[in-house]
Amino acid sequence: MSTRSDLLTSAEVLLRTKGYAAFSYADLADDIGIKKASIHHHFPTKEGLAIAIVESYLFRFKKQLDAINDEHVSVVDRLNAFALMFAHSSLNGMLPLCGALAAELMALPESLKEVTKEFFEIHLTWLQENIKQGQDRGELKAELDVIRVSRFILNTLEGASFVSWAMSDDYERSSGFDLILSTLRH
Numbered sequence: 001m002s003t004r005s006d007l008l009t010s011a012e013v014l015l016r017t018k019g020y021a022a023f024s025y026a027d028l029a030d031d032i033g034i035k036k037a038s039i040h041h042h043f044p045t046k047e048g049l050a051i052a053i054v055e056s057y058l059f060r061f062k063k064q065l066d067a068i069n070d071e072h073v074s075v076v077d078r079l080n081a082f083a084l085m086f087a088h089s090s091l092n093g094m095l096p097l098c099g100a101l102a103a104e105l106m107a108l109p110e111s112l113k114e115v116t117k118e119f120f121e122i123h124l125t126w127l128q129e130n131i132k133q134g135q136d137r138g139e140l141k142a143e144l145d146v147i148r149v150s151r152f153i154l155n156t157l158e159g160a161s162f163v164s165w166a167m168s169d170d171y172e173r174s175s176g177f178d179l180i181l182s183t184l185r186h
Contacts, residue, residue: 004042006032012053016094020050021107047109054115057097058122065126075134076185079153082127083177086157090164098123099158124150131184140184149184156180 010031014023025036025046043049068081089096095103098119105113127150134140156176 003032003034003038007039007042007049008053008056011049012057012097013092013094015050015053016089016097016100019100020046020104020112047111050108050112051115054097054101054112054119058115058119061119062122065122069130075130075137075139076181078130079127079134079181079184080177082130082153083157086161090161093165093168095165096158096161099161102158103162120154123154127153134184138186141186144184153177153180 007028010028011023014027014031018027025039028039029036039049043052064085065082068078072078072081086096094100098116101108101112101116101119105116108116124147128146131140131144131146131149135142135144135146160176
């Protein structure tokens, strides 16, 4: 791996475990074993580093959403796969990236506030498209308000991540997503 790639990987973990305000270039330097000046060479500002993290993550995240759609015909299976992404992120004691950023929204530079909002919009758009498709196929109840249900699902999964993180428990068993899904189905 390259130094830049190592920096992005390490910084993402720090961002998702410590938060934007709490991690520093000194933390990164210690983690990777390089000098802070080397980090500044690749990322002159912490804001630029955070934006690069989010852009890299979003690239991977969009590919995951596409893969879920490609691998699962059933919308219920897609929604379960979506929920599993949150469970997987909690396995290593990390918060979902968008949730970690949202938790510190007031402390973020404007550029990161904007990209955080866009990140949530990607989640919600994907959910809305799939819920609508599930209704059209008869998998989900037709009377559901697609926008409200999408928001409820995302609220639940993000919120469950924070509670599980604080409680150090098993996210997948404690998220309650199975209860939500059972109320959406025919």
